[in-house]
Amino acid sequence: MxxxxxxxxxxxxxxxxxxxxxxxxxxxxxxxxxxxxxxxxxxxxxxxxxxxxxxxxxxxxxxxxxxxxxxxxxSWLRGQECTALSNSLEEIYLAVCGVLASCVYLNVEVKVKLLLQELYQNKKIANATHNIYAYRIHCEDKQTFLQDCEDDGETAAGGRLLHLLQILDARNVLVVVSRWYGGILLGPDRFKHINNCARNILVDEGYAELAGEGSRTSIKKKKPKNKRGK
CATH class of the missing domain: 3.10.110.10 (Ubiquitin Conjugating Enzyme)
Incomplete structure (x- = not known):
């Protein structure tokens, strides 16, 4: 260490x-x-x-x-009230610590919110029971990361999703996992399904890093074999 x-x-x-x-x-x-x-x-x-x-x-x-x-x-706090409270916490942190007092961080947050707004234009996603997301942006000049996550009512799911991004060393990516409640309680298994879904898309799109290698891996899907009729 x-x-x-x-x-x-x-x-x-x-x-x-x-x-x-x-x-x-x-x-x-x-x-x-x-x-x-x-x-x-x-x-x-x-x-x-x-x-x-x-x-x-x-x-x-x-x-x-x-x-x-x-x-x-x-769960009872939604919409503008939740946003206002989150903004108040951010203002307090900026005033006291000053660690995030940079245009880079604020620009990242604005871009993430714009991307989410565009995504929520899809009615199916907008009506999901939970839209869990996490993002991790690499700052080349300071060799640090700007990152955050959101549960959207699925307690601890956002933190686990962000932890997955850290384990995979995923960079410059926003991942959103939508969950629609279908009447069956999944219990702790829901976290496994959420992270597996995120991991698959990260690997497919080349945002995951192979263990022991410093370069990105872009895993290409195998082409289906042609089946010839008899």
């Missing part, structure tokens, strides 16, 4: 210990290996159903050269 990564890991450990002591029962670990955590906020007295989960993933480059990846999970 490089010195910078070791320093980041120690700072993350210190920060996690501080946050867990502050939030106590409201703090939970979703995936320790992937550094995914959650702060659960609920008003048990007045509005017990109004639960908000702030999910945070700490990439290996955090806090030295990359921001944490966060997303809000609140």
């Amino acid at each position: 490089e010195q910078s990564e070791a320093g980041n890991l120690q700072k993350q450990i210190d920060e996690i210990e501080a946050l867990s002591s502050i939030y106590e029962d409201e703090w939970c670990v979703i995936d320790e290996a992937a550094r995914v955590f959650c702060i659960r906020v609920v008003d048990e007295l007045e509005h017990p159903k109004w639960t908000v989960c702030l999910q945070v993933m700490l990439p290996p480059e955090y806090p030295s050269s990359a921001p944490p990846v966060y997303q809000l999970n609140a």
Whole structure:
């Protein structure tokens, strides 16, 4: 492990210990290996159903050269209210930390939103139960990544999808996986299906990297054999 990564890991450990002591029962670990955590906020007295989960993933480059990846999970909060709350969190982060205070990051977010808007013009996709997405953009000059994800009500699915992009070292790509609920509860298997779907398209389109090789692999589909009639 490089010195910078070791320093980041120690700072993350210190920060996690501080946050867990502050939030106590409201703090939970979703995936320790992937550094995914959650702060659960609920008003048990007045509005017990109004639960908000702030999910945070700490990439290996955090806090030295990359921001944490966060997303809000609140099934009852939709549309402009959800967007406004997310924007408020981003403004707070920009004001306090300044890590994301660059035109590059803001341009990436704008492009992602435009792509999503274009995608949602498809009525079938727009009416999906969940549109889970993650993106990972490589900044050549700083050798860092701009990345984020969204569950769209499928708790932890966005973080797992982003983790897949990191494992595959997928770069400069936005992946959207749409799920339509068909009346059958899949349980934890739904994460496997979501990631398998994303992995297949990433490999087919050449965004995955072969293990042990530094170059991109673009896997071409085999041409079907011609069948001659007798």
